[in-house]
Amino acid sequence: MKKPIIAFNDFSFKYRSQQEPTLYNIDLTIYEGEKVLIVGPSGSGKSTLAHCMNGLIPFSYKGEITGSLQMMGKETKDQSIFQLSKMVGTVLQDPDGQFIGLTVGEDIAFALENDCIPQDEMTGRVTAVSNMVGMNDYLHSSLHQLSGGQKQRVALAGVMVDNVNILLFDEPLANLDPATGKEAIALIDRIQKETNTTVVIVEHRLEDVLYRDVDRIIVMNKGRIVSDLHPDELLATNVLEECGIREPLYLKAIKYSGSAITPDMLPSHIESVNLDNCKDNLLHWLEKKDGLSEPKYKAEPVLQLESISFHYDSGKEILKDISFTIHKGEMVSIVGANGAGKSTLTKVICGFEAPTRGKLYYNGKDMTNDTIKERSLKIGLVMQNPNQMISKTFVYDEVAFGLVIRGVPEAEIRERVEETLKICGLYPFRNWPISALSFGQKKRVTIASILVLQPEVIILDEPTAGQDFRHYKEIMEFLVELNERGVTILMITHDMHLMLEYTPRAIVIANGRKLADKSAADVLTDRNIIREANLKETSLLDLAERLQLPEPGEFVRHFIHVDKGGNGIGSKYVSVR
C-alpha cells in the first residue's frame, strides 16, 4: 500500500490582493517515492500549487485557504514554514537569484547553519551531498564563476543537505541551454532513484522533462486540475492541446500524418514509441510534400560582420574571427551554449564593446567606429528581462522616451508613439501604468519602445524565455508580423522549437567561433553541431532516423511547413491582438 505524502483535499486558495481564487477545489494525492510532473499554461495556478506545498503560501504570501492540505499527514496551516522546509526542498528557476552564500560550500551549508549544526559536522555533510551532485571539486569556487547547469546542481545540493522527503523543482529548465537542460533532467532522475525521495516538477516544457520517466502528469488550467494521468495515457488525449501546452513534436508529426496516438503505443519517449501502426501513414504523408526549397535571399545586406574578434583587456579571446552577413528582411537565430559568446557578440554589434579586430558594416558603410548612440538609430536591442528596460510609469511615456530625449517635436512623437502602440496591440493600454501589465505585455512595451525609434534591425535576447506556449506564440507571431513589415530580426535563443519554427536561418556560436550558418532544420539534424554547441536534437530527427529516412532535414522542413500551414495547431493560437 502506497503511503500518501502530499494530500490536497477540496483545497482552494485566494490571494489576499485578488478578487477570484487562484486554486479551485483541488483534490490531489501524491505518494511516497513518486515522480510527478505538473504542467499548465501561465496563470493556471501551477506555481501557486507549488507554493502551497513548500509553505510560501500561507506564510509569505497571505490569502484565504479552504479545504485541507496535508504534508506527511500534517495539516500545513498548523505548521510553520520552517517545519515545512524540513520536508520539502525547493529549487527555484532563477539560477542566480537563489544563492545566499558567496561560495558553493557556504551556500550548500546555509540550511545547516540555520539549524545550529556544529562546524565540523557541517563540513562533512556538505562534502557528502556535493559528491552526490558532482560539485565536490568546486566547494571553494565563487558562485558567479559557475555555468548555469552547475549553479542548478548547487541549488539542488543546498536543499538535499537537509535530508528532505520531497524535492520540488519550479521550472528547472527555464534558464538552461538545451543540452544542460537534458543533463538536469537526468540528474533529477538519478537523485530520485538513489535517495528514493518524492519529486515534484513544475514545468511547461513537457517534451524536455519526458526525457526521463515520470509516474504521472498533472495538467492544470484556470486554477483546476483538468487531468491526472500516466504520461502514455495523457499523450493519447487532446488535453494538452486544449490547454495550450506544446505536445512532443514527434507525436504531432504522427498526428499530422493521420494516425491516432493510443496509450499502448507507449508514446512518452521517442525511443520507445511503437511506430508499427503509423509508419505507413508517416511515409505517405512525407510523399505529399510540395517542392520545398531553401529560402534564398536576394535582398541586399544590411549588417555585415567581418572577422570580428574580441577579448577583454586581460584574458582569452571571447569572440574569434566571426564573419556573417544579415540581409534586409531576414529573421535569424543566434544559438549556442551558455557562455559561448552570444551576448558578447550583441555587445559588439550594439557598440558597448569595441572589437579587438575586424570590421562591422551597416548598409555597406563601415560602422566600426560609430558610437552607441549613432548605432541605436539603426539597430535596436531588446533585453531578456523587461524590468531592465522600463524606466517610466506609464505605457505612453515609456514608448515616447527614446524620442523625447532625441528632441523630436511633440506632435511627431504623439503620432509615432500612437502608431507604434497600434502595431504592438498596446493602444488600448496607452494610459495604463506599466506595473498593471502582464509579463508578456511588458515585453511588448519594451519592443514598442525600440520599434518607435524605427531601427532597421532589432536584436532580441531570449524573446520568449519563461513564457508559456500561448504567450510564446503571441510574441512570435507579433515578431513575424514586424518582420513582414520589413524589420530585420536577430534573435538570441535557447529555444530549439523557436529556431526551427520561426527562423529560416540559424547562426551557431560555440567557444567564441562561428560553428555553422545554415538553415535551422539542417542545424538541428546535424549531430556534430548539436553536440559541439550544446544544442538538443529535435525529436523529429529521432523520428526520421527511426523511420530510416535518407534525408531527415527534409522531414523536419516538411513538418514545419505543415505546422505553420494552417492545418496544424499553429493557426489556433494566433495572437489576441
Place this chain on the structure above:
Amino acid sequence: MAVNMLAFVDRSSPIHRLSGATKFLCFIMWSLAGMLTYDTRVLLFMLVASLIIFTVSKIKVKEVSFVLLFIFLFLLLNDIAIFIFSPLEGVKIYGTKHVLFHIAGQYDVTVEQLFYELNITLKYFSIIPAALLFIKTTNPSEFASSLNRIGVSYRVAFAVAIALRYIPDIQRDFQTIAHAQQARGIDMSRKETIFKRAKNALAIVLPLIFSSLERIETISNVMDLRGFGKHKKRTWYSARPFKKSDYIALITVVALFTVSMLVTFYDGSRFYNPFV
C-alpha cells in the same frame, strides 16, 4: 571588467587572514583617530602606515582606481568649497597670517589656510586606504560570523553580509541596464551636458530599483524556505577562530590609537601649529 570594484577579492595575505571583526574594529578605531586629530604628524604617520598595509594586502591600485578617482574629485571640490566659504579659517585656527598673494575682496591666499586644507586632505588620505582595505579583504560571510561572535545579533550581522555580497550583483545589473538604455539613445558619454547626463541617469536608476526589488523578493523567499531565523542562534560555515594575529593586530591598533590621541591633545589643541 569593473564588476569587482568594491567587492571582496580572495587572496592570500596577512590582512586577508585576519578575522572580519578584527578588521572592522581596527577600521573603526583608525577612522576615529583620523577624524578626531588634526595633528599633521599623526596624520602623516597614519598615511604612511596605511599605505604600507595596503601594499601588504596585495590589492592592486588598478582594482580600486575608479573609486579612488571618484573620491579625489570630491576631495578637490571639498577643498575649493572650504576656501570659498571660509578663506581665513586657517588664520583663525593658527592665529597668524602670512599672505602669499591677494585674489579679490576677502580672498587672501595664506600659508595658514593652505596648511589647514592640507591637513583636511591628509585626513581623507589616511582613512581611504583603510576603508578600501576593509571592503576588499573581508569575506562578507566570515565578517558576519565574527560580528555575531562579538555580540551583534545574527540577523543584523547577516543583513550586513548580504548587503556587501550584493554589491557586485547590483553593479552587474547597473551595467546591463545602462547598456539597454544607451541602446535606446540615452547618451551617458561626455558629449552631453552634465545636467542632461544626470537626468538620463535617472532612466537607469528606476529599472535598477525594480530589478533589485525583484531580487529581494526571491532572496527573502529562499531564506525563508531554507530556514533562516528558525532559532535564536545559528552556526557559521565560514567561521574562523580568533587567532594570535588577530589579538596582535587589535592590541597594536589600540596602542596606536592611544598614542595618536595623546599626541593630539597633549597641548590642549587638536591642531599642530608650526607657525608659533
